[in-house]
Amino acid sequence: MNNARPRIAVHKFASCDGCQLAFLNLGEDLLALAQAVEIVHFAEAGPVDPDAAVDIAFIEGSISTPEDAERVRRVRANSRYLVTVGACATSGGLQALRNFADAREWLAAIYAKPEYIQSLATSTPISSHVKVDLELWGCPVSGRQLLAATRSLLFAVPPWYEKDKVCLECKRHQNVCVMVAKGAPCLGPVTRAGCGALCPAFRRDCYACYGPAENPNAESLARRFEGLGLMPEAVARRFLFINGAAPAFAEAGLKRRGKPHD
Amino acid sequence: MESGFLPRTRFQTLLDALHRAGYRCVGPRVRDGAIVYDTLTRAEELPRGMRDRQAPGRYRLEQTGNPRFFSWANGPQALKPFVFAPQEPLWRSERNASGEIRFAEISPPAERLAIIGVRACDLAALRLQDRHFQEGVVADSHYAARRRNLILIAVHCTHPADTCFCVSTGDGPRATQDFDLALSELDDGYLVQAGSEPGRELAAQLTLTRATAAQREAAAREIEESAKSQTRRLPSRQLRDALFANLEHPRWNDVAERCLSCGNCTAVCPTCFCHSEAEEPTLAGDHSRHLRLWDSCFTQGHSYIHGLTIRADTRTRYRQWLTHKLGSWHDQYGRSGCVGCGRCIAWCPVGIDITEEAAAICGGGTHG
Ligand code: SF4
Ligand code: SF4
Ligand code: SF4
Ligand code: SF4
Numbered sequence: 001m002n003n004a005r006p007r008i009a010v011h012k013f014a015s016c017d018g019c020q021l022a023f024l025n026l027g028e029d030l031l032a033l034a035q036a037v038e039i040v041h042f043a044e045a046g047p048v049d050p051d052a053a054v055d056i057a058f059i060e061g062s063i064s065t066p067e068d069a070e071r072v073r074r075v076r077a078n079s080r081y082l083v084t085v086g087a088c089a090t091s092g093g094l095q096a097l098r099n100f101a102d103a104r105e106w107l108a109a110i111y112a113k114p115e116y117i118q119s120l121a122t123s124t125p126i127s128s129h130v131k132v133d134l135e136l137w138g139c140p141v142s143g144r145q146l147l148a149a150t151r152s153l154l155f156a157v158p159p160w161y162e163k164d165k166v167c168l169e170c171k172r173h174q175n176v177c178v179m180v181a182k183g184a185p186c187l188g189p190v191t192r193a194g195c196g197a198l199c200p201a202f203r204r205d206c207y208a209c210y211g212p213a214e215n216p217n218a219e220s221l222a223r224r225f226e227g228l229g230l231m232p233e234a235v236a237r238r239f240l241f242i243n244g245a246a247p248a249f250a251e252a253g254l255k256r257r258g259k260p261h262d
Numbered sequence: 263m264e265s266g267f268l269p270r271t272r273f274q275t276l277l278d279a280l281h282r283a284g285y286r287c288v289g290p291r292v293r294d295g296a297i298v299y300d301t302l303t304r305a306e307e308l309p310r311g312m313r314d315r316q317a318p319g320r321y322r323l324e325q326t327g328n329p330r331f332f333s334w335a336n337g338p339q340a341l342k343p344f345v346f347a348p349q350e351p352l353w354r355s356e357r358n359a360s361g362e363i364r365f366a367e368i369s370p371p372a373e374r375l376a377i378i379g380v381r382a383c384d385l386a387a388l389r390l391q392d393r394h395f396q397e398g399v400v401a402d403s404h405y406a407a408r409r410r411n412l413i414l415i416a417v418h419c420t421h422p423a424d425t426c427f428c429v430s431t432g433d434g435p436r437a438t439q440d441f442d443l444a445l446s447e448l449d450d451g452y453l454v455q456a457g458s459e460p461g462r463e464l465a466a467q468l469t470l471t472r473a474t475a476a477q478r479e480a481a482a483r484e485i486e487e488s489a490k491s492q493t494r495r496l497p498s499r500q501l502r503d504a505l506f507a508n509l510e511h512p513r514w515n516d517v518a519e520r521c522l523s524c525g526n527c528t529a530v531c532p533t534c535f536c537h538s539e540a541e542e543p544t545l546a547g548d549h550s551r552h553l554r555l556w557d558s559c560f561t562q563g564h565s566y567i568h569g570l571t572i573r574a575d576t577r578t579r580y581r582q583w584l585t586h587k588l589g590s591w592h593d594q595y596g597r598s599g600c601v602g603c604g605r606c607i608a609w610c611p612v613g614i615d616i617t618e619e620a621a622a623i624c625g626g627g628t629h630g
Contacts, residue, residue, distance in 0.1 A: 168558065176338060181294065189526075
């Protein structure tokens with residue numbers, strides 16, 4: 001009977017472990033999950049078998065070292081479905097800020113012996129290296145997303161894929177818009193739903209931890225931020241942040257980086 | 263129709279009468295920098311002296327020191343969230359051990375709700391939502407259950423915002439239909455007018471004094487001045503033909519450059535009714551809730567049919583919004599879908615103005 005349960009693995013690459021905590025924080029649902037599937041590799045929770053063949057591999061973290069670029073290929077080869085969880089695995093994450101700078105210079109500034117550090121000049125999403133079947137955005141992802149994706153894969157139906165803007169969730173929760181009522185530079189209009197508009201519910205502006213939504217108009221929003229009084233570098237920093245390497249955000253941000261005040 | 267005068271010092275008696283009749287009162291309150299509808303138990307919770315300043319993409323409140331409770335124009339919410347819930351479960355399904363599936367309706371809460379401070383534009387919008395949700399072949403049971411339990415205390419609008427244009431759509435500022443009580447706010451109190459049997463019963467429980475001719479004149483004058491103060495307008499009440507004759511107008515590209523396709527306009531619009539549905543299964547897979555959620559013609563899913571997205575870009579999505587709201591509504595419901603509340607102008611994060619876009623595409627002025 002147990003042999004029929006789908007096998008899952010949770011792999012870690014360059015990341016903070018926060019998305020793996022979304023699994024560990026599931027509470028009762030974690031027990032239900034452990035009944036529904038067989039967890040064969042999840043180092044942070046106990047089981048270690050990184051090279052096991054599995055039905056679903058969840059990947060946290062980005063590719064930032066030559067070994068990881070190799071390792072992710074092995075994971076892909078051993079997995080039926082490959083699901084990225086979180087900003088790092090899906091867009092390159094916060095550490096992809098180095099893509100816009102001289103990574104070597106940073107290494108030299110921080111480490112006494114940088115020659116011992118083997119690190120790529122960029123941090124890239126899993127999809128730049130292998131085929132990805134489903135991307136779950138968020139920094140971190142929520143338990144709700146993990147359960148919904150797992151449930152759909154167990155039902156063998158295509159998982160529901162959030163792609164609308166945070167504004168939709170924000171209005172469903174009847175929050176007062178912080179951009180219109182306070183002039184806060186909210187990234188909700190270009191950011192993917194999924195968090196339930198958490199930040200505007202607490203009266204602050206969204207900083208796009210769920211990455212770009214479908215059909216994002218980052219350029220118009222960037223112009224609006226300038227209209228609210230933000231300097232070009234301040235606008236650039238709004239976009240070049242947790243998901244800064246996502247192309248829609250990189251474009252709007254880099255266009256304003258290094259521009260003098262006008 | 264007119265029942266008398268209620269001094270402001272006795273406003274609480276109106277709330278008390280509603281509470282006694284088993285209603286939860288919902289009225290204007292200040293939250294997070296805006297006037298929103300929220301539970302109201304004491305008259306002191308009303309936004310005394312608050313005034314809004316609205317412009318495209320901008321909303322701010324200020325305190326004027328005025329003793330009035332209703333000297334503001336509408337905030338982001340309309341009546342819509344109270345009848346067409348932003349998200350709600352419609353039914354649940356269960357699978358038992360032998361694999362049979364059963365469906366059960368999830369009934370909406372049967373709470374009696376009194377909404378205080380409703381404006382003419384929102385009553386006109388409610389009329390349209392009634393037509394859409396409960397006057398068709400099949401009534402929407404969730405909408406109808408909530409609608410049945412509403413009692414509406416209107417206030418004739420004396421403080422339109424710069425974004426308002428209900429005069430041009432013919433929907434305000436005087437409330438003329440579908441209210442139970444309507445109030446005219448004066449410096450010291452309210453002229454009370456009943457519009458229904460429950461309204462008359464409610465008015466009978468209040469200690470009202472006889473209204474004077476001077477009070478009546480002052481009330482009429484304020485509403486007239488309020489109408490005159492509106493400067494925005496739509497080019498015409500019938501824009502269907504002009505819109506559909508201009509489907510390739512270059513202005514659609516221009517607005518698509520600015521529009522974020524964020525759906526805020528449709529969410530705050532009191533007449534928009536689009537929704538999506540979603541399934542929420544438990545991890546064990548034996549139960550699932552089926553949800554209805556506010557959707558928008560600005561989402562990709564709105565025009566997705568198996569394997570194909572009809573409106574993939576913002577140009578066609580904005581065009582859908584405008585040609586439906588101001589165009590094909592005439593065919594569906596015999597009038598335009600716009601009641602001139604101005605919410606889509608103020609609450610658009612980039613300040614896109616429906617009256618300006620309509621004028622650019624159909625010709626005609628927006629200020630007059
Ligand atoms: S607060 Fe932000 S997310 Fe919410 S509606 Fe406004 S812009 Fe959109
Ligand atoms: S509102 Fe934005 S920053 Fe906040 S949790 Fe949601 S996506 Fe992340
Ligand atoms: S289209 Fe705009 S102005 Fe007209 S009713 Fe809707 S929100 Fe109000
Ligand atoms: S018109 Fe404004 S509110 Fe409507 S989708 Fe476009 S940007 Fe959003």
